[in-house]
Amino acid sequence: MDLKFTAEEEAFRSEVLAFLHDRLPQRLASKVSNGRHLTRDDMAQWHAILHEKGWLANHWPQEYGGPGWTAVQKFIFENECAIAGAPRIVPFGVNMLGPVLIKYGSEAQKRYWLPRILDGSDWWCQGYSEPGAGSDLASVRTTAIREGDHYVVNGQKTWTTLGHYANMIFCLVRTATDVRKQEGISFLLIDMNTPGIEVRPIITLDGEHEVNEVFFTDVRVPVANMVGEENRGWTYAKYLLTYERTNIAGVGFSVAALARLKRAAQTITRNGKPLAEDRQFAARVAKVEIDLENMKTTNLRVIAAVAGGGVPGAESSMLKIRGTEIRQEIASLLRRAMGPYAAPFVEEALEAGDAGEAIGPDGAASAAAQYFNNRKLSIFGGSNEIQKNIISKMILGL
């Protein structure tokens, strides 16, 4: 198995780097690198730049507007974007719903919704989780009862990321109760402006408004908004989750964060010496760097296997666990490096300066906020405990 990139792949990397150099606004890169909050317009701006280049929907087939990249090209693109400080692509429309519509949607749904995802006409959010239905997702209780040419939806979704920006939500809803719980679920597209929908913010540990609760009271949804067949939604939901878990290792994010940590350790002093010379601190940095190098190799092995026609199995779960542990460890070290600067997270410091300039030692103002925000990484997309269950089932047969 050859883990080196070919000459063509290296040429592709150069093309990506040139594009990022020319088109990634410095303002956005600076905001991302300094851990500043991104506004809705910031995210929409990067979405539009990628769409114009034809690189937005890199998981879609070419006939629907994808660039026709290989798994290696996607890996290179995603990692170089992260290293350059590009905002992440908001995944709900492009990376999650798009592939589901392409595989299971009707022709009319594809024709109508896919171009609107690409040009940013619709901002989608994901209505899967409910109180009592997270890891055990098949327990969703939000009901959709058919009345003529509408479904009437009642219930609650939670942890809805960026739901306060969205005009559309794709939901798992219960359409049958007298069957096995996986067999009574349907996949419904709901306009957030329909009467009966209420979005309430959840403020997370880092003080941010990123997630929401969404309540549905007698919400009328046209039958034409059901994807695929009634009661087959579990199949579509699982298919979507395989896309939620692409690039799960987040190598590029860790490479960028580690570089930032090392810069900080050179400039911040403890007892008159750069922190990088503190043996205990240096040992932890070295350990996480070795872990990252190992994970990168595993990631490339998985990509090489996929390129050779294989299907990633338990490896995806391993990458999710290691990738998120590494990102959390780097965030923890950065917070330690900043010492007292990282103790409070100051809201003004996160919002001020639209140019995204750093405040205090490199990014000190956001070190604590990022540390707390990164706690989510081992929870969403299937918690790390659930990933361990998957590994034990697939490898050990338990």
Ligand SMILES: Cc1cc2nc3c(=O)[nH]c(=O)nc-3n(C[C@H](O)[C@H](O)[C@H](O)COP(=O)(O)OP(=O)(O)OC[C@H]3O[C@@H](n4cnc5c(N)ncnc54)[C@H](O)[C@@H]3O)c2cc1C
């Ligand atoms: C920041 C953030 C953003 C999110 N965004 C979205 C979103 O946009 N849309 C959406 O639908 N959902 C979203 N989620 C929800 C996310 O998918 C769930 O939080 C996740 O699936 C875990 O479910 P839960 O929170 O109900 O925890 P639970 O399932 O109640 O789990 C609680 C704890 O028990 C452990 N556990 C549960 N079952 C088992 C088991 N069988 N074996 C071992 N351990 C177990 C879990 O690992 C966890 O530690 C988001 C979550 C967060 C934190």
